[in-house]
Amino acid sequence: MNQSLMYKWLFIAGVVIACILGVTGFPKNLAQLRENVGSRIHLGLDLQGGTHLILEVKVDDAVNAETDQAADRLGELLKQKGIGYDSCTRTGLGEITVKGISLDKSQAFDSLLTGGQFDTGWVKGRAANDSNASANTASYSLKLPSSQIATIRKDAVEQSLVTIRRRVDDLGLTEPDIREHGRGENEILVQLPGVDDPGRVKEIIQNTAMLAIQPVNDPQSYPTPEAAMAAKGGVLPEGSVILQDVEASGADAEAGARWYILNKTPVITGRDLRSARVGADENGRPDVGFTIKADGAKRFERYTEANVNNYMAVVLDNKIYTVAQIQSRISDSGRITGRFSQQRAQDLALVLRSGALPASVAFNEERTVGPSLGADSIHAGVTSALAGLIFVMVFMLVYYRLSGLNAIVSLALNLVILMAALAYFGATLTLPGIAGIILTIGMAVDSNVLVFERIREELRAGKGVVNSMKAGFEKAFATIIDTHVTTVVSCFFLFLFGTGPIRGFAVTLVVGLIANVFTAVFVSRAIFEFEFSRRREAAISI
Helix, strand or coil: CCHHHHHHHHHHHHHHHHHHHHHHCCCCCHHHHHHHHHHHCEECHHHHCEEEEEEEECHHHHHHHHHHHHHHHHHHHHHHCCCCCCEEEEEECCEEEEEEEEHHHHHHHHHHHHCCCCCCCCEEEECCCCCCCCCCEEEEEEECCHHHHHHHHHHHHHHHHHHHHHHHHHCCCCCCEEEECCCCCCEEEEEEECCCCCHHHHHHHHCCCCEEEEEEEEEEEECCHHHHHHHCCCCCCCCEEEEEEHHHCCCCHHHHCCEEEEECCCCEEHHHEEEEEEEECCCCCEEEEEEECHHHHHHHHHHHHHCCCCEEEEEECCEEEEEEECCCCCCCEEEECCCCCHHHHHHHHHHHHHCCCCCCEEEEEEEEECHHHHHHHHHHHHHHHHHHHHHHHHHHHHHHCHHHHHHHHHHHHHHHHHHHHHHHHCCEECHHHHHHHHHHHHHHHHHHHHHHHHHHHHHHCCCCHHHHHHHHHHHHHHHHHHHHHHHHHHHHHHHHHCCHHHHHHHHHHHHHHHHHHHHHHHHHHHHHHHHHHHCCCCCCCC
């Protein structure tokens, strides 16, 4: 064996060893071998079973939330500038109505809107006539342009996609498929292989988890919202809201309900959080500790330093979880206590870490695929693949004699490389992916047929065995590359525009084609050269 051929076989041996280790790892026994193969070859939803969900993002909720926040900011700015008004509220999708602006303050109001202190993009106009308005006041309407509303809707879907993916990933599920769904607008597809009880996943996905730390205007608790209103003379102080303490809710809610009057404007919100982790309070009960980003920490530190001995509330989804007295300055951390189970605390920390959904979601479709269906699919796919493989092997041996054995070795190595690539890349094997493997078998045999027929043509032309072999590989190479490149281009568009199962077909077929070029041209030729190097007189059985 010459040195060049030895290097070829060393390279082939290295590829084979790397592929086998990629699929099997270093098993100590047969049981571990099965476990390693199962953990490295990820099965898709159609093979493993699991849950299929289609969610619709209620994008108008995000527009309304943006409008409400803008109305609150505008109201605060009007107070700071000494511009009196009767109300500043959202009155439609992307629309704010400000009532009761004094005519002599209209210029100051315009300056506030155009001076960069308020959000840009709002278009000012005169509001419809207000029957309760006096002759010296005017009402104005601020509207978001349709282009900006469209941007908010698009951002809501993208942010929801990122948030849902974070939440599902934190659950530790294997190979979830989460992406925008092309069937309709504002939809997200969630496929969770191996999850046959989607209840907890749905709850975590749907939970908005809007966290806010808000000042307590009145530390006195009240049994009902009506009692709180009565204590204030029937008029709720401006900028206030009445919320319930969840520790008093439940079976004894009527006996021990507590309602507090809070400042509507939070000191910090969930957007200011850096992380959240489960811990334990002084009584050993689960709680959720959180840390705050730098900007939020500065605001929180200034507020707590200026309000020592006052009270603040930790509010989650408009429910109070903790009311605490500020004992000293607090900077970048805090905790949420309550009647949490360990599971509830873990879920809450997970949701807070992933961020709040920008809008509510609705489940338009839910399907559960049983593992028995996946097992049947695997059995049918493997059976068809083995049947096709055996038929091809018999045909190659009968038609090409010993050269057919060369093709069989190349084909087996092709399948090993394909499975190793799926394991190394962490790709998911789906039922269409098995179809791609079966098609790869046909393409691999087709490449060997092209080479062998070229060799036969050269032999019929009277060339020697070695020269016929070399010419056969060289002349067939261009045809093999041409057919493979056109198929790879087709697979590229299948992957670009297809859904999950179609992408699985494209991935397995492309990997199989690349492996086929290596095995049908490089490995098969190395086998012929090895045989010729062992004989004094070159001969070929084809």
